[in-house]
Amino acid sequence: MRALRFALRALPRDARLREMRVLALALVIAVGALSAVGFFTDRVQRSMAAQATALLGADLVLESHDPLPPAWTREAEARDLRTAGYVTFPSVVVAGERTELVAVKAVGSAYPLRGQLRVAPAPARRRRAGVAGAATRQRVARPAAVRPARRRGR
Numbered sequence: 001m002r003a004l005r006f007a008l009r010a011l012p013r014d015a016r017l018r019e020m021r022v023l024a025l026a027l028v029i030a031v032g033a034l035s036a037v038g039f040f041t042d043r044v045q046r047s048m049a050a051q052a053t054a055l056l057g058a059d060l061v062l063e064s065h066d067p068l069p070p071a072w073t074r075e076a077e078a079r080d081l082r083t084a085g086y087v088t089f090p091s092v093v094v095a096g097e098r099t100e101l102v103a104v105k106a107v108g109s110a111y112p113l114r115g116q117l118r119v120a121p122a123p124a125r126r127r128r129a130g131v132a133g134a135a136t137r138q139r140v141a142r143p144a145a146v147r148p149a150r151r152r153g154r
């Protein structure tokens with residue numbers, strides 16, 4: 001208790017020292033900087049959460065290396081939930097001597113459940129019976145001069 005009383009009596013005297021004023025200013029700046037960073041990260045987190053459903057294309061994504069059991073889809077339908085499937089896999093685009101590693105994402109007709117799927121018009125894309133369509137990024141299509149190949153029969 002004596003130490004606290006001594007510290008409170010010495011505070012006005014120490015406050016007049018230049019070093020204490022610099023220390024107090026540094027403390028105010030540190031608290032202000034931490035508050036600003038905390039506010040900024042909170043705003044970024046809220047913004048990402050608001051856009052997450054559009055980025056995912058749904059509220060929730062279940063991923064598996066194996067197909068999901070049909071019972072899961074039936075259970076989702078029983079709970080009035082909408083579902084959409086997609087498959088992703090790596091592949092290589094070959095055009096003449098050029099090759100390009102690509103990630104292919106094949107989506108079902110119900111995809112996306114949230115947001116919109118926007119595909120820019122491309123002259124190389126053709127609609128065929130039984131094929132929903134194909135889209136490629138310009139990074140892949142332009143350098144390799146890629147055009148959809150004909151579907152080969154099995």
